[in-house]
Amino acid sequence: MWIQLKHIGSQCVITRVWHQHKLFRNYECLWRVSSRLRELRVFSNDSKRTHDSPCSFASNSAVNGNGLRERPPWRILFFGTDEFAVESLKALTMSRDSSPKTAVDTLEVVTLPAVLSKELPVRRFASQNELPIHDWPHIGPCEQFDVGVVVSFGCLLPEDLILKFPYGILNVHPSLLPRWRGPAPVFHTVLNGDTETGVTIMQIRPKRFDVGPILIQDKCLVQPHCTAQELGATLAKMGAKMLISTLQNLPERIQNKKEQSKQGATFAPKISVDMSWINWEDQSCDQIGRLFQAIGSRISLRTLWMGDTIKLLDFVGKNEIPVVSESEQQRKPTPGSLLYHKESNTLLVCCKDGWVGFKAVKLKKRLSAADFYNGYLHQYFLRKSERQQKECLFQTYKPEPKDVKKRKLHQQV
Secondary structure, eight states, rough: EEEEEEEEEEEEEEEEOOOGGGGGGGGHHHHHHOOOOOOOOOOOOOOOOTTOOOOOOOTTSSSOOTTTBBBSSSEEEEOSSEEEHHHHHHHHHHHHHSSOOEEEEEEEEEEEOOOTTTTTTHHHHHHHHHHHHHEEEEEOOOTTTTTEEEEEEOSOOHHHTTHHHHHHHHEESSSSSTTBBBOOOOHHHHHHHHHHHEEEEOOOOOOSSOSOEEEEEEEEETTOOOOOOHHHHHHHHHHHHHHHHHHHHHHHOOOOOOOSSSSSOOOOOOOOOGGGGGGGGOHHHHHHHHHHHHTTTOOOOEEEEEEEEEEEEEOOTTTTTTOOOOHHHOOOOTTTTTEEEETTTEEEEEEESEEEEEEEESSSSEEEEHIIIIIIISSSHHOOOHHHHHHHHHHHOOOOOHHHHHHHHHOOO
């Protein structure tokens, strides 16, 4: 292998690289070659950036003897997908467009392919702001970037990709790591009733999510009755500011990074429809309220009505529902029992330690509490038979054990 260097003014630019493919059969050899190429990037401090060479640097960015940029602005490759990630991408774009550039020199974006994600917020923002877009996993060479940034991307990045960035890849994570590692930290923060959370800027490591060293961490309070959507928006803006601050002092932040504590680690798995079923016998008013605040904006709470699934909409917490009469309280109703409060147009449901309310439900279509009462709960309907009266309550969904399901399928075959 040999390299031809061409002198352009006071700069030294790599123009040709010849190699035999047989020399690159293993990762170690590739890494040595990449390191050697970086060592050959030698430029004078007063040289101007040439856009036709990926090896060139901005004139106001210090470069050491190994060709490594020592201070911002940085050349950044951004990985992201959703609205949470857009806030950080927006902050990076503003920094790139500012004068003087405070943190970002060049910016490109990696997101999921358009076939799978036509309306992904990150792709839409990148297109609107004319940022170069790469479809994962075909992102091309990365040696021209100084640092990567991952925000709510959802894909595990391989080790060989991470090692291509001189300063590694940073991650904006909306929790106080090691608490709530995983893809849904905001939802589990609300669901668990945490009163404090925050944002962590960390370096990612291969093979596992959210275990890398911490560069900076900041806390914030979780407001009462805050939904996951509201908390996520707050943390997204907070994380974007912290990201820019980190990039402005990146070498120092990396030098002072700290490994995560081995104590207090919790996992935040993806939310699913299975989480939305209410257990009237075991869940308290507060637990049902937190479940709605955590997942209600994406997945409707649900229960069983006469054997059919019914979705529960427009939740009303225990502190906002009408007062239940003393006679009803003394009767000790069965969990899942229903009452209709006409004055507030609220459907009340008895749970483990009290009553919660819903303004609407959905069977085949959306029904207000009044419509549901008139169609299904009116006295003339309840008096039709004793059996109907006993079954006229919300029932807890109890999934069959896996062995029972397998036995039934075997019998059907």
